[in-house]
Amino acid sequence: MKIANRPLPTPEAPAVPPRRxxxxxxxxxxxxxxxxxxxxxxxxxxxxxxxxxxxxxxxxxxxxxxxxxxxxxxxxxxxxxxxxxxxxxxxxxxxxxxxxxxxxxxxxxxxxxxxxxxxxxxxxxxxxxxxxxxxxxxxxxxxxxxxxxNKQLRDALAKLSETQAVIEHDLREARKLQQGLVRERSGRFGPTEISLLLRPAGHVGGDLVGFFPISDDRIGLYALDVSGHGVTAALLTAQLSVHLSGSADQNVALRGAQSGQEAAGPAALAHFFNNMMLEEMNTDSYFTMIYGELNHRTGRLRMVQAGHPHPVLQRSDGTILHLGRGGMPIGVLEEPIFDEIDVTLHPGDRLLIASDGITEARTPNGRQLGTEGLEAVMRTNAFLHGHAFLESMAWSVSEYCRGERQDDVSAVLLEFRAETLVIRLD
Known part of the structure; x- marks a missing residue:
């Protein structure tokens, strides 16, 4: 068809306003x-x-x-x-x-x-x-x-409310699943007791704590904090929990032990995670971690600190020590420097590994709890043990920030009870 013969488009008739x-x-x-x-x-x-x-x-x-x-x-x-x-x-x-x-x-x-x-x-x-x-x-x-x-707005708000309800339901279920990542909240290994605390600031969070047996006389324990909050952080903690689960075929720290070799040491585990974050995960996230290996017969504890807050050791006489020099977070640099800590627990000692959601808790006017505040909480609750100590600490933090907690709160409490030690000479 020639252009000259093409029918002209019929213009749309203008809308006729209704008669009032x-x-x-x-x-x-x-x-x-x-x-x-x-x-x-x-x-x-x-x-x-x-x-x-x-x-x-x-x-x-x-x-x-x-x-x-x-x-x-x-x-x-x-x-x-x-x-x-x-x-x-x-x-x-x-x-x-x-x-x-x-x-x-x-x-x-x-x-x-x-x-x-x-x-x-x-x-x-x-x-x-x-x-x-x-x-x-x-x-x-x-x-x-x-x-x-207004009708469109009401309809949109109604749909938004429905969507929000679905999201809220999904997040509640996700919270249950995330809490399920911590299979055991406490454990007893000879004279050693381990207690765990995990409180996301929202429905889900980026903190993870746990422990697992390595051998008859050794246990692994960990605390990590993924950058950010919400679903992204929760998904990464879920993936990391797989590598730290009790299953020997999945737990990175136990893979060496499967073949009769020593379990992967704390520093080696930190480097493994750092390589995994940089090479396998397309994300801007990073995380801090403390991973430790405890001989519960001798009380010797070897740890790696990767940007996580300093572990706090409270001796039986009440003396409080902050261990480690800090180290670098995992997933930031190709050749990071991690801090290795070697300490021996004695009867009556306790070690607290707390997330920055505790030390960085703020009053409404912006004042942080800090390490001095944490020490005060530990001294005040020195007569408590296990979950009673952790719950009292969490309550103190909530009261300090008037319930306006902005970050996840997690902690590992390791207590070396005052019992007769079985000393094993290797």
Whole structure:
């Protein structure tokens, strides 16, 4: 087909605005006929009433958007009609124009108080009448647009609320699953007791704590904190938990032991995770960690510190020591420097590995709990043990920040009870 023969596109017809209905209330049949004819020529549908009572009844049935009422009418005056009109249950405001022969300040005040929107002086000038109604139409149209927008907003909020409910349900289930990653909250190995605390700030978090047996006399314990909060951090902790689970074929620290070799040492484990984060995971996340290997017969504990807060050792005499020099987080540098810690626990000693959600807890005015505050909490609760100690510590932190905790809280409590040690010479 040649271009010249192509049919021209048919332009879309412009939308024809709907005809508005005007309720005309006037006791004079002659003037009412003249006004009705003028309104119909102006593009309006017209409903006529001879007095205020009839007009009010018609308003209930027709719900007109525009009302043109005379001031002086029998039975019910225009002023009374206007008051009654405003009391009706309507889907829209309705634009009310009052016609009066005497437009003075007192009448205008009374009309406005009754609910009138505009006034017209008699005798009516046709162009002025149509101009006033056109102004009323604009107000009615704006009201309709606002009402439509409000409906869309309500619908959107309803859908958002439904979506939020689904998300909340999923996050509650995710919280249960994440809490399930910590299979055991406490354990007893000879004279050693281990207790765990895990409290996400939201539904899910990026902290993880746990322990597992390595051999008859050794156990592994860990605490890690993934950067950020929420789902992203929770997914990474879930993946890391697989590598630290009790299953020998999945636990990185136990793979060496499967073949008769020593379990992977603390520093080797940190380097394994660092390589995994940089080579296998396409993410900007990183995490801090403390992993330790404890000989629960001798009390010797070897740990690696990778950017995690310093472990706190409380000796049996009450002396408190902060161990380690810090080390670098995992997943940031290709050749990180981790800090290795070697310490021996004695009967009555306890070791606390706490996340920064404890030491960085803040009062409403921004003051941190800090290491001094943590030491005070440990001294205050020195007579408590196990989960009772951890719960009391968590309560103290919550009270300190007035319940406005912004970060996950986790801790590993290692207690070397005052019992006779079985010393094994290797």
């Amino acid at each position: 209905m005007v309720l005309l209330a006037d006791s004079s049949a002659g003037e009412r006929r003249l006004l009705a004819r003028l309104l119909r020529r102006g593009g309006y549908d017209v409903a006529e009433a001879s007095d205020g009572a009839e007009a009010l009844a018609m308003c209930r049935d027709l719900s007109p958007e525009l009302v043109l009422s005379d001031w002086d009418m029998p039975q019910m005056s225009g002023l009374e009609f206007c008051r009654a009109f405003r009391k009706l249950q309507r889907r829209n405001h309705g634009y009310f124009v009052m016609m009066t022969r005497s437009v003075n300040a007192a009448d205008i005040t009374a009309g406005l108080e009754a609910g009138a929107d505009d006034f017209l002086a008699r005798p009516i000038v046709p162009l002025e009448l149509l101009a006033r109604l056109a102004a009323g139409e604009r107000i009615v149209r704006v009201e309709e647009e606002l009402r439509a927008s």
